[in-house]
Structure formats: C-alpha cells, structure tokens
Amino acid sequence: MLTLAQYLETNALPPSEFAARLSKRLNRPVSQQNVYRWTRPMDHDEFSIPSPFAVVAIEQETGGAVAPASWYQHAARQLRLARRRRVA
Known part of the structure; x- marks a missing residue:
C-alpha cells in the first residue's frame, strides 16, 4: 500500500496533473494545493486527509x-506506540 506522495513520485506525476485527473473523476475542482497537503508527511502541520469522496476517487484513480x-497509518502507529508505553 502506497501513500499518495509515494504514488506520485513513483509515477513521476506532478500534483497539478493529479489534481486535474481527480477534478474530472469527481466532477468538481480539486486544487493542486489540496494534492500538496495530502502528500505532506503525516506529522507535518499542513498534512490533511481528503474528504471521503476524494479518498475513494484517489483509490480509483491510482x-x-x-x-x-x-x-x-499514522493514527494506527501512534496508538500502537501509546499502548506499548502503557504496558512497559
């Protein structure tokens, strides 16, 4: 399972092109800035999770x-770490 950032990098696909593809799939505008936020590291202040419809469209487009x-993934990882700290 890839992150969106990994997918774009692997396929040499610029965020602007991916935003255009998602816009067509969703039949509404998707900005390059949104794609940028979705590809930030999960612990970055500007990271955001797309809407449920966009998540499904991203899965289909990829x-x-x-x-x-x-x-x-980041939430599951944080919960596992917190559980280990309580057990230790």
Missing part, C-alpha cells in the same frame, strides 16, 4: 495503489 487505509 488503480487501488493508494488504499483508503493509507490515510490512517
């Missing part, structure tokens, strides 16, 4: 390479 669960 042929399943960027799964919905990829947007929540």
